[in-house]
Amino acid sequence: MNAEKEEKLIRELMEKSGREMPFVDFENKLMEQIHMEADRSRSFLKDVKLSWFFFIIGSCFGLFLSVIAGQTKEIILGFPAQQIILVAQVVFVVLLLSQFDKLIELTRRRN
Amino acid sequence: MDSVYIKKVTEGSTDDFRYFIQRYKDLAFSVAVSVVKNEFDAEEVVQESFIKAFKNLKSFRGKSAFKTWFYRIVINEAFKRVQKTKNEVVLSSGQDLPEVEDFTDTFRGMNAEEQHVLVAESLKKIPPKESLTLQLFYLEGNSIDEITNLTGWSDSNVKVILHRARKHLLTAVNAIIEKEYLIGTK
Numbered sequence: 496m497n498a499e500k501e502e503k504l505i506r507e508l509m510e511k512s513g514r515e516m517p518f519v520d521f522e523n524k525l526m527e528q529i530h531m532e533a534d535r536s537r538s539f540l541k542d543v544k545l546s547w548f549f550f551i552i553g554s555c556f557g558l559f560l561s562v563i564a565g566q567t568k569e570i571i572l573g574f575p576a577q578q579i580i581l582v583a584q585v586v587f588v589v590l591l592l593s594q595f596d597k598l599i600e601l602t603r604r605r606n
Numbered sequence: 607m608d609s610v611y612i613k614k615v616t617e618g619s620t621d622d623f624r625y626f627i628q629r630y631k632d633l634a635f636s637v638a639v640s641v642v643k644n645e646f647d648a649e650e651v652v653q654e655s656f657i658k659a660f661k662n663l664k665s666f667r668g669k670s671a672f673k674t675w676f677y678r679i680v681i682n683e684a685f686k687r688v689q690k691t692k693n694e695v696v697l698s699s700g701q702d703l704p705e706v707e708d709f710t711d712t713f714r715g716m717n718a719e720e721q722h723v724l725v726a727e728s729l730k731k732i733p734p735k736e737s738l739t740l741q742l743f744y745l746e747g748n749s750i751d752e753i754t755n756l757t758g759w760s761d762s763n764v765k766v767i768l769h770r771a772r773k774h775l776l777t778a779v780n781a782i783i784e785k786e787y788l789i790g791t792k
């Protein structure tokens with residue numbers, strides 16, 4: 496068979512190669528999944544917003560407590576209050592930074 | 607028209623995504639089945655591709671047409687599936703194949719359904735890259751450049767694949783015709 500004839504035959508063959516989706520419920524099944532995906536995405540967005548809200552509230556509360564507690568000079572359970580406050584402040588900063596990092600990651604994932 | 611629906615979907619009208627499913631499901635199925643060679647796997651590939659397109663629609667910047675962007679997703683998902691199932695057809699290179707006889711008259715003598723089945727069965731017998739290239743070039747009317755853009759393969763690679771694909775397709779069709787007709791006439 497010469498090249499021209501071959502090309503013509505291939506075109507003829509490939510005209511018959513188109514396929515239609517044979518599964519009649521495909522569209523509805525897929526739309527159900529798409530709606531589920533949309534719901535998941537909306538609830539994720541809501542969770543991210545709530546997480547930021549509580550993070551900010553928690554941070555403000557933590558800062559407020561540090562400032563208030565920093566003014567006391569009492570002895571608590573045999574330790575000076577200043578030492579206990581210092582430990583609490585270190586824990587607070589570590590938590591603040593690690594949670595902030597996680598929140599940034601979550602917010603990026605949303606986008 | 608696609609851009610109107612993209613806007614609607616990204617603004618929260620999930621139901622409008624049905625437009626894309628109705629418009630592209632057959633095209634996507636043709637592409638997917640040419641790679642994975644199995645209707646059930648192809649259905650899953652198309653399904654996953656639509657879900658991926660929906661999730662990433664916000665990141666679609668419109669630099670290319672939606673169709674091109676979506677095709678890339680389908681092609682990637684289909685090849686991922688092939689790798690997962692290790693379902694790849696391995697054939698010799700185009701040069702090793704024997705000359706095929708001209709079966710044009712036999713093919714034209716078949717009814718439309720027989721022709722469809724014959725071509726579908728033959729495409730199943732050739733490697734995924736080759737059947738995909740044939741599909742994109744002949745059925746979808748893409749140029750070599752467009753296929754390069756869709757698949758990420760080099761220009762020369764696409765040309766080589768297309769050349770082999772033509773040979774393999776003709777050999778596969780010829781083999782089926784010979785087998786069926788010899789059996790039928792004996």
